[in-house]
Amino acid sequence: MAKQLPYRTLQEIFHRFHAAEPEPKGELEHVNAYTLVVAVALSAQATDAGVNKATRALFRIADTPEKMLALGEEGLLEHIKTIGLYRQKAKNVMKTARILVDEYGGEVPSSRAALQSLPGVGRKTANVVLNMWWGHPAQAVDTHIFRVGNRSGIAPGRDVDAVERAIEDNVPAEYQRHAHHWLILHGRYTCVARKPKCAACIIRDLCEYEEKTL
Incomplete structure (x- = not known):
C-alpha cells in the first residue's frame, strides 16, 4: 500500500x-434510474460489456418495475442467463421491482439508505446510482x-x-x-x-x- x-x-x-x-461516463447502458439500478445490480462479478449485451433487449421491454413484474422471473432469466450468478440476480431484480411498486410508487428512491434496503443493492451499487443519476459526489x-x-x-x-x-x-x-x-x-x-x-x-x-x- x-x-x-x-x-x-x-x-x-x-x-x-x-x-x-x-x-x-459510466459504461453501463441504461435509460432511466430504474434500469441503472438493475444494470448495476447485474454487474456484480460481471463485466459492463457482458451486462450491456444482455440488457439491451431487456430494457426495450422492461424499463420500469411494473414492466419487469409483467415480464416475470422466467422471462427475465432468458435475457440475463449469460451473466454470472444470473438466477440469484433475477430473484433480487424481481423482489426489488415488487418493493419499488408497493412502497415507492414505482419510483427509485434517492437516498442511500433506501437504495441499500433493496435486495441485491449494496453500498457500491447505491453510490453508483446516487452519482450517475442524481449527481451526488x-x-x-x-x-x-x-x-x-x-x-x-x-x-x-x-x-x-x-x-x-x-x-x-x-x-x-x-x-x-x-x-x-x-x-x-x-x-x-x-x-x-x-x-x-x-x-x-x-x-x-x-x-x-x-x-x-x-
Missing part, C-alpha cells in the same frame, strides 16, 4: 484527469478503484470502506463528482492489474507505485 499523496499532488492528478476527459469503490487508490497513493486503504473515505477526505472538492469514474476508467484501461501501462499513464510522474513498468 502506497502512502497517501499530498493534497497538491492530488490536485494535479485530477486536473490531468479532467483535462483528458472533462465529463467521464458518492464514491463507488470497485476492484479497479481499490487497486488504483492503493497502488498510486491517491486513496490508500485496507478495505473498500477505507478507500471510499480516503477519496472523500483527500480528493479536492471540485473533483469529487467525477472522481470514481476517472479512477475506474484509469484502472480499467491504464493501471490494469497485471501489467500496468505506465508508459502511457498521464500521472506516472506523480504516482507512488514502486514497480512501474517501462
